[in-house]
Amino acid sequence: MSERVQGYNFAYLDEQTKRMIRRGLLKAIAIPGYQVPFGGREMPLPYGWGTGGIQLTAAVIGDDDTLKVIDQGADDTTNAVSIRRFFVKTTGVGTTEKTTEATLIQTRHRVPEVALKEGQTIVYQVPIPDPLRFIEPSETETRKMHALQEYGVMHVKLYEDIARYGHIATTYAYPVKVNGHYVMDPSPIPKFDNPKLSESPALQIFGAGREKRLYAVPPYTRVESLDFEDYPFEIQQWDEQCDICGCDNSFLDEVITDDQGGRVYVCSDTDYCHSRSEDMVSNESAGIKKTVALEQTKTPEMTCE
Amino acid sequence: MNNAMMDAVQAANRDSSMQAEQPLLTVDGLTKLYAPGKGCMDVNFNLYPGEVLGIVGESGSGKTTLLETLSARLQPDRGSILYHQKEGAVADIYEMTESRRRQLLRSDWGVVHQHPRDGLRMNVSAGANIGERLMAVGNRHYGDIRKVGLEWLKAVEIDENRIDDQPRTFSGGMQQRLQIARNLVTNPRLIFMDEPTGGLDVSVQARLLDLLRNLVMELQLSVIIVTHDLAVARLLADRLMVMRRGKVVEQGLTDQILDDPQHPYTQLLVSSVLTP
Numbered sequence: 051m052s053e054r055v056q057g058y059n060f061a062y063l064d065e066q067t068k069r070m071i072r073r074g075l076l077k078a079i080a081i082p083g084y085q086v087p088f089g090g091r092e093m094p095l096p097y098g099w100g101t102g103g104i105q106l107t108a109a110v111i112g113d114d115d116t117l118k119v120i121d122q123g124a125d126d127t128t129n130a131v132s133i134r135r136f137f138v139k140t141t142g143v144g145t146t147e148k149t150t151e152a153t154l155i156q157t158r159h160r161v162p163e164v165a166l167k168e169g170q171t172i173v174y175q176v177p178i179p180d181p182l183r184f185i186e187p188s189e190t191e192t193r194k195m196h197a198l199q200e201y202g203v204m205h206v207k208l209y210e211d212i213a214r215y216g217h218i219a220t221t222y223a224y225p226v227k228v229n230g231h232y233v234m235d236p237s238p239i240p241k242f243d244n245p246k247l248s249e250s251p252a253l254q255i256f257g258a259g260r261e262k263r264l265y266a267v268p269p270y271t272r273v274e275s276l277d278f279e280d281y282p283f284e285i286q287q288w289d290e291q292c293d294i295c296g297c298d299n300s301f302l303d304e305v306i307t308d309d310q311g312g313r314v315y316v317c318s319d320t321d322y323c324h325s326r327s328e329d330m331v332s333n334e335s336a337g338i339k340k341t342v343a344l345e346q347t348k349t350p351e352m353t354c355e
Numbered sequence: 356m357n358n359a360m361m362d363a364v365q366a367a368n369r370d371s372s373m374q375a376e377q378p379l380l381t382v383d384g385l386t387k388l389y390a391p392g393k394g395c396m397d398v399n400f401n402l403y404p405g406e407v408l409g410i411v412g413e414s415g416s417g418k419t420t421l422l423e424t425l426s427a428r429l430q431p432d433r434g435s436i437l438y439h440q441k442e443g444a445v446a447d448i449y450e451m452t453e454s455r456r457r458q459l460l461r462s463d464w465g466v467v468h469q470h471p472r473d474g475l476r477m478n479v480s481a482g483a484n485i486g487e488r489l490m491a492v493g494n495r496h497y498g499d500i501r502k503v504g505l506e507w508l509k510a511v512e513i514d515e516n517r518i519d520d521q522p523r524t525f526s527g528g529m530q531q532r533l534q535i536a537r538n539l540v541t542n543p544r545l546i547f548m549d550e551p552t553g554g555l556d557v558s559v560q561a562r563l564l565d566l567l568r569n570l571v572m573e574l575q576l577s578v579i580i581v582t583h584d585l586a587v588a589r590l591l592a593d594r595l596m597v598m599r600r601g602k603v604v605e606q607g608l609t610d611q612i613l614d615d616p617q618h619p620y621t622q623l624l625v626s627s628v629l630t631p
């Protein structure tokens with residue numbers, strides 16, 4: 051608690067606002083995937099920085115939480131660093147980069163590679179909460195469409211992809227159906243991460259600051275990615291593997307290394323990649339050859355094999 | 356349209372008309388007024404399966420208001436519209452749940468708008484426009500949806516290689532034909548049309564009317580069509596309703612009304628068309 055600055059309420063928001071957001075969250079958890087309006091507050095950060103996620107985090111964070119903040123999978127980007135510093139200053143809670151040690155994770159654009167577990171809460175920053183908005187500008191109408199499950203237009207979008215590109219070309223913010231009812235925008239995560247949303251033991255909450263909407267996927271809830279029978283949902287795959295840790299089934303970022311077009315691929319989830327590299331080093335010192343480690347590294351909480 | 360599809364539709368429509376000589380729609384005392392004389396007032400009629408009813412009258416007489424009220428898109432002030440559902444039961448469309456009403460509108464019914472932009476999605480392909488209703492009623496097979504799309508393009512005389520083009524690249528006549536295909540794809544029993552040939556060149560109009568007439572006969576569709584063009588009414592409608600200032604002043608068989616109008620207003624309407 052030592053780092054906490056004086057003069058602000060715990061986690062910046064006043065208690066009444068936090069209660070209001072928590073009431074909204076309870077409703078959202080009770081109706082998985084349903085967008086709940088909330089009286090969003092102005093935050094000392096611009097909208098694009100994830101004020102929706104920040105307000106949700108502020109409303110649920112407690113003294114005993116350990117916070118992890120990631121942006122595009124990394125803990126050390128400006129956005130992640132700023133948000134983490136903001137909460138350290140206003141709450142004094144401990145932080146971590148390790149997914150396994152965090153109780154609360156705020157994220158933009160990725161879901162950690164390591165499977166989340168019971169007791170963890172993940173907060174997603176959302177720019178546009180309504181997946182129907184692209185086709186129907188009227189809020190009254192989209193509410194009705196959600197209530198009556200009139201989701202034909204979502205498949206129109208996928209149909210257009212196939213007609214134009216020969217496959218479903220949507221790769222981010224790929225729409226999902228939650229608990230067999232509401233169609234939901236999973237936020238701009240890669241579709242690679244969509245399967246992680248389904249039946250997750252963790253609580254997943256989503257906040258859109260500009261549009262003042264929040265929604266939730268409670269633990270162990272079915273989340274299906276929309277598709278066609280003859281064009282089933284597929285996640286991204288790479289021929290390459292991570293240049294640092296050798297993982298061949300994590301989400302990879304392409305990094306340009308020189309002006310000659312040289313490039314390497316590295317895990318987008320930096321914590322995941324670090325943990326694997328550390329394990330490799332310790333395996334090596336135990337006498338196992340690195341090449342073998344690259345192929346076979348396996349630790350209990352890791353999915354890469 | 357392929358033959359199997361046509362047979363299935365005809366058989367379905369024949370069955371439902373045979374098991375019931377009952378009207379498809381029973382309209383009683385239907386009233387929707389924006390102001391005195393503006394809208395529609397105390398409208399009564401029956402529409403039987405396979406019948407084409409024309410609504411004619413001068414601009415502002417309430418034709419569109421009546422059509423919107425009839426097609427479950429505009430809550431009336433008074434009156435009832437009983438619909439004889441596919442499953443057999445008769446229900447007042449404004450006493451159904453909104454969900455059921457909207458479901459009817461995208462499956463059993465169809466609406467062809469005067470302006471294609473109101474009835475089409477201009478920025479998605481023709482194929483997706485036709486396929487949307489199929490997807491809305493749960494079809495999840497891209498290949499099937501596409502196949503049906505091609506069949507319907509052919510049925511409404513649009514070149515099949517336009518399937519991936521957006522309707523804004525189509526001519527007005529093609530847009531209207533696409534709108535028709537988009538509606539017919541779910542084998543509806545009842546189609547509402549508001550001036551479907553309005554704004555089209557005469558030759559284009561003639562082709563569209565021809566197509567409409569054939570489809571209506573082949574598919575044994577029931578149609579309620581609004582037009583202020585008596586030639587259109589003569590060609591398509593079995594029966595006519597003549598509106599003036601929100602009221603139906605005369606109704607009956609099309610030939611009777613056009614050849615031997617009883618009401619002075621109808622006489623005026625008919626004569627003004629005969630003397631160009």
Ligand SMILES: Nc1ncnc2c1ncn2[C@@H]1O[C@H](COP(=O)(O)OP(=O)(O)OP(=O)(O)O)[C@@H](O)[C@H]1O
Nearest residue numbers: 389393394412413414415416417418419420421583
């Ligand atoms: N939403 C509305 N609010 C107020 N008045 C309306 C509204 N819609 C229509 N009206 C009025 O009701 C009357 C009937 O209009 P309606 O559009 O039904 O006529 P119409 O017979 O379809 O005319 P047209 O041949 O020009 O399309 C007109 O006087 C019109 O101005």
Ligand SMILES: [Mg+2]
Nearest residue numbers: 418419420549
């Ligand atoms: Mg009109």
Ligand SMILES: [Zn+2]
Nearest residue numbers: 292295317323
């Ligand atoms: Zn890696």
